[in-house]
Amino acid sequence: MPNQQHSTPGAGVSRRGFLKGIGVGTVATGLLSPVGLKDALARENGFVGPGEVPVTLNINGQNRALNVEPRVTLLDALRNRLDLTGAKKVCDRATCGACTVLVDGHPVYACTLLAIEAEGRRITTIEGLGTPTNLTPVQQAFVHHDAQQCGFCTPGFVVAASAFVREHPDATLDEVRHGLGGNLCRCGTYAGMMLAVVEAAKAKGGA
Amino acid sequence: MHAAPWPAAEKRTLIGQRIDRIDGPLKTTGTAKYSYDINRPGMLWAKVVTSPYARAQIVSVNLDPAKAAPGVKAVWKDDDLSEVQYAGQIVAAVAAETEEQAEEAARAVKIEYKPLAHQVVDSDPARFDSKKERVGKRETGNVDDALGKADTVVTGEYGIPVVAHCCLESHGQVAEVRGGELYLWSSTQNVSGYSDRLGDEVDIPQNKIHVECQFMGGGFGSKFGYDKWGVISALLAKQSGRPVKLMLERDIELMTAGNRPSAFAKIKVGAQKDGTVTAFETDVWGTGGMGGYGPPPMPYVFDRIPNTRLSSRGLRTNRGGQRAWRAPNHPQGCFLTMSAMEDTAAALRMDALEFFLKNVALTDRPEIYTEELNRAAELIGYKQKSHPRGDPRPGPLKRGLGMSIHTWGGKGHPSDCDVTINPDGSVTAKLGSQDLGTGTRTIIDIVVAETLGLPVEAVRVEIGSNAYPPSGASGGSTTVGGVSASSRLAATAALNALLEVVAPKLGVTADALEAAGGRIRQSDKPDNSISWKDACALLGPTSITKRGSNNPDESQKLHLIDEGVGGAQMADVSVDVETGIVTINEMVAVQDCGLVIDLKTAESQVYGALIMGITYSLFEEAVYDAHTGRMLNADMEFYRLAGIRDVGQLKVHMMTGKGYDERGVVGLGEPPVISPGAAISNAVANAIGVRVPELPLTPDRVLAALKKGGMLA
Numbered sequence: 001m002p003n004q005q006h007s008t009p010g011a012g013v014s015r016r017g018f019l020k021g022i023g024v025g026t027v028a029t030g031l032l033s034p035v036g037l038k039d040a041l042a043r044e045n046g047f048v049g050p051g052e053v054p055v056t057l058n059i060n061g062q063n064r065a066l067n068v069e070p071r072v073t074l075l076d077a078l079r080n081r082l083d084l085t086g087a088k089k090v091c092d093r094a095t096c097g098a099c100t101v102l103v104d105g106h107p108v109y110a111c112t113l114l115a116i117e118a119e120g121r122r123i124t125t126i127e128g129l130g131t132p133t134n135l136t137p138v139q140q141a142f143v144h145h146d147a148q149q150c151g152f153c154t155p156g157f158v159v160a161a162s163a164f165v166r167e168h169p170d171a172t173l174d175e176v177r178h179g180l181g182g183n184l185c186r187c188g189t190y191a192g193m194m195l196a197v198v199e200a201a202k203a204k205g206g207a
Numbered sequence: 208m209h210a211a212p213w214p215a216a217e218k219r220t221l222i223g224q225r226i227d228r229i230d231g232p233l234k235t236t237g238t239a240k241y242s243y244d245i246n247r248p249g250m251l252w253a254k255v256v257t258s259p260y261a262r263a264q265i266v267s268v269n270l271d272p273a274k275a276a277p278g279v280k281a282v283w284k285d286d287d288l289s290e291v292q293y294a295g296q297i298v299a300a301v302a303a304e305t306e307e308q309a310e311e312a313a314r315a316v317k318i319e320y321k322p323l324a325h326q327v328v329d330s331d332p333a334r335f336d337s338k339k340e341r342v343g344k345r346e347t348g349n350v351d352d353a354l355g356k357a358d359t360v361v362t363g364e365y366g367i368p369v370v371a372h373c374c375l376e377s378h379g380q381v382a383e384v385r386g387g388e389l390y391l392w393s394s395t396q397n398v399s400g401y402s403d404r405l406g407d408e409v410d411i412p413q414n415k416i417h418v419e420c421q422f423m424g425g426g427f428g429s430k431f432g433y434d435k436w437g438v439i440s441a442l443l444a445k446q447s448g449r450p451v452k453l454m455l456e457r458d459i460e461l462m463t464a465g466n467r468p469s470a471f472a473k474i475k476v477g478a479q480k481d482g483t484v485t486a487f488e489t490d491v492w493g494t495g496g497m498g499g500y501g502p503p504p505m506p507y508v509f510d511r512i513p514n515t516r517l518s519s520r521g522l523r524t525n526r527g528g529q530r531a532w533r534a535p536n537h538p539q540g541c542f543l544t545m546s547a548m549e550d551t552a553a554a555l556r557m558d559a560l561e562f563f564l565k566n567v568a569l570t571d572r573p574e575i576y577t578e579e580l581n582r583a584a585e586l587i588g589y590k591q592k593s594h595p596r597g598d599p600r601p602g603p604l605k606r607g608l609g610m611s612i613h614t615w616g617g618k619g620h621p622s623d624c625d626v627t628i629n630p631d632g633s634v635t636a637k638l639g640s641q642d643l644g645t646g647t648r649t650i651i652d653i654v655v656a657e658t659l660g661l662p663v664e665a666v667r668v669e670i671g672s673n674a675y676p677p678s679g680a681s682g683g684s685t686t687v688g689g690v691s692a693s694s695r696l697a698a699t700a701a702l703n704a705l706l707e708v709v710a711p712k713l714g715v716t717a718d719a720l721e722a723a724g725g726r727i728r729q730s731d732k733p734d735n736s737i738s739w740k741d742a743c744a745l746l747g748p749t750s751i752t753k754r755g756s757n758n759p760d761e762s763q764k765l766h767l768i769d770e771g772v773g774g775a776q777m778a779d780v781s782v783d784v785e786t787g788i789v790t791i792n793e794m795v796a797v798q799d800c801g802l803v804i805d806l807k808t809a810e811s812q813v814y815g816a817l818i819m820g821i822t823y824s825l826f827e828e829a830v831y832d833a834h835t836g837r838m839l840n841a842d843m844e845f846y847r848l849a850g851i852r853d854v855g856q857l858k859v860h861m862m863t864g865k866g867y868d869e870r871g872v873v874g875l876g877e878p879p880v881i882s883p884g885a886a887i888s889n890a891v892a893n894a895i896g897v898r899v900p901e902l903p904l905t906p907d908r909v910l911a912a913l914k915k916g917g918m919l920a
């Protein structure tokens with residue numbers, strides 16, 4: 001076989017790599033007071049990137065200003081820039097739900113949203129839903145029914161379940177099975193989880 | 208003096224109860240910090256560069272373009288590597304300021320390969336040069352003679368593919384070098400032993416390596432060593448002078464960080480008319496990728512079949528090396544054996560339960576299996592629901608029942624524990640163990656609290672660091688026995704020291720005292736007592752710290768721990784013979800595990816094992832392309848895990864109480880994951896009337912088996 005020159009696997013343009021090039025007109029420079037993407041876009045004639053751009057994210061009721069490249073996902077912004085590590089990175093491709101956060105009250109895979117897309121929306125992470133000494137009804141039910149083992153999937157499930165019980169106060173087991181079908185657990189905690197979510201739904205308004 | 212063995216049943220207030228996992232609140236709130244979550248000041252991100260080829264010569268590695276990429280602070284390549292032997296093998300790595308920059312820089316590394324011939328297909332041994340294989344042979348009795356004399360000889364072919372571990376927290380760690388010392392936050396099943404040989408590789412003495420793992424997102428047998436990525440992250444941290452986070456990408460994790468070996472077999476079973484099996488012949492092969500291969504135990508559990516023959520071949524394929532996967536080799540041996548056994552029952556037109564009950568005489572624990580099979584039959588409604596092979600009812604939906612039995616050792620590993628009682632009454636237990644999600648922290652807490660007569664909240668448990676007394680790696684269901692014995696021994700010793708101090712105050716000798724209900728009291732005159740807090744105040748300024756060391760053989764003699772369990776499982780499935788889709792209606796697990804410390808987390812282990820078992824029975828397979836040698840489903844969309852909709856109704860029954868508790872503690876993580884493949888496959892055969900020979904039971908395989916059996920229009 002002839003020698004072949006190859007770059008590394010995955011070479012070429014990734015979806016997110018591609019996004020970083022979108023709308024590149026002027027390079028945003030000298031942004032001294034990052035107030036948000038909207039301001040930057042206005043100032044730069046509607047084009048920002050591929051370098052860092054300012055965004056302001058409303059997370060758990062607080063405005064957090066940061067600079068990120070346009071290709072950075074909401075999940076990576078939370079975990080890597082803001083040290084909000086409750087949402088986990090597992091598949092990074094919208095399959096497992098470990099990264100679930102609420103955006104305007106609805107569960108969303110944070111790995112599928114760019115941080116810049118999340119500006120102006122209300123983001124709730126697991127950190128905004130109860131504390132170890134002040135658990136929400138959903139969290140209490142998860143503990144009581146042992147709906148966690150390693151716990152790596154648990155924050156994603158708790159966030160998804162919190163949104164679910166708010167919308168399904170009298171959820172049946174069957175509805176729970178459908179409602180939480182977008183999250184995966186490797187340790188196999190579904191048995192306790194079904195009981196936990198039904199119980200929390202009865203306690204109403206878990207989050 | 209109090210002796211270490213477990214308190215009598217009527218004296219236990221915590222042990223054996225359903226107690227909430229003590230770190231549940233940390234996990235449900237996202238407060239628990241896993242290795243992946245550790246963000247250190249000034250931390251860099253590392254990404255590895257891996258081979259796209261299943262086998263290739265490395266002609267050159269050029270790191271310069273990566274070095275020049277934005278944000279890059281350190282680079283590494285494997286100077287000793289001249290040939291890659293599987294796709295996904297690590298060749299180089301980079302560390303950069305941000306994760307995105309590291310990804311981009313990794314793509315910039317230029318590697319020139321010269322592809323070489325590879326082999327990734329493991330289902331067909333004819334593709335391999337038989338002279339190069341590891342061959343094993345073993346025979347007991349006289350198989351040819353026994354098969355000749357048998358009333359029935361049943362032959363079958365079965366297969367169970369390579370599956371991945373797919374830990375939701377991928378493998379990796381954060382590494383930091385500070386003042387010549389190496390600090391590691393590793394996702395590991397082995398904090399105490401993690402750094403054993405790492406020191407030499409990174410040129411930092413072992414006594415300057417600090418390993419921490421407070422929470423880890425699953426291991427299942429794939430996270431014992433520091434691995435290549437452990438070395439790389441430490442070297443990148445040294446080179447850059449900055450902390451480095453290196454967690455594997457999902458595709459690399461699925462390809463290389465844990466493969467359960469495959470097992471394919473041709474099996475011949477000889478049986479008498481009454482169902483008694485007299486001969487069992489297995490010709491088995493499989494692959495551990497670039498790792499070793501040992502054949503599964505065959506025939507599984509039915510060790511006393513008088514005439515057995517096993518020939519085995521380990522096929523070396525260009526895939527990531529195998530790693531221990533929950534109950535190494537048992538799910539494979541179980542699936543192969545129980546499928547062949549059930550096929551024999553069907554050939555004899557015998558009820559499967561009757562057949563299994565007849566043949567448990569050929570196992571090491573006939574009474575336990577009999578009790579467990581009968582209990583499982585009751586729980587699943589076997590009498591009402593069972594039918595001979597092939598659901599006779601009309602319509603496309605066929606329903607069937609299947610069963611399996613399994614065994615495991617589960618003897619506690621060596622473990623040291625320090626228990627400290629402070630003058631203010633607070634208590635700490637420290638040991639270099641780790642909690643994989645099994646509930647290790649909670650177990651230790653319960654044992655110490657029970658021993659000292661305190662509530663669970665009164666004890667602080669510190670684990671997950673190699674600064675604590677060494678404890679074994681968490682593998683093979685050895686942890687619960689190890690840590691419960693060492694913490695029982697340590698807490699007992701600490702209590703005895705306290706009783707010596709308290710005794711004069713209560714006017715008795717120490718051996719007349721006991722700790723219960725938050726007090727120290729005279730055993731036969733409970734009114735003569737002192738509160739725990741006041742008792743500890745008598746210590747003056749000095750705490751008591753006592754070490755407990757679990758010597759497994761000694762502890763076994765004391766009945767603190769034991770080994771060897773049996774379990775039985777049954778599955779109730781529906782199969783749509785038009786689409787080939789298998790649905791789990793119900794699964795029942797009946798499991799013996801000696802003395803249960805926490806019934807709640809123990810049951811969780813079994814539920815979890817059933818679900819993991821359903822997953823490998825219905826969905827899991829590392830699919831490789833023969834031509835490119837690459838894994839085709841190295842992502843979580845196509846390497847599917849069961850979701851909450853896929854698992855049906857689950858029932859768990861723990862064999863506890865008299866006759867079981869006296870044995871002491873036995874590990875539980877592995878045994879219940881062994882049987883699901885066999886039970887579900889047997890249920891599918893019972894439903895549709897033919898054997899689907901290979902797992903996972905995907906629609907295409909089900910339809911192919913129906914077609915082969917002449918049962919598709």
Ligand code: FES
Nearest residue numbers: 092095096097111
């Ligand atoms: S990490 Fe976002 S769905 Fe899996």
Ligand code: FES
Nearest residue numbers: 149151185186187
């Ligand atoms: S608890 Fe481990 S992945 Fe769900």
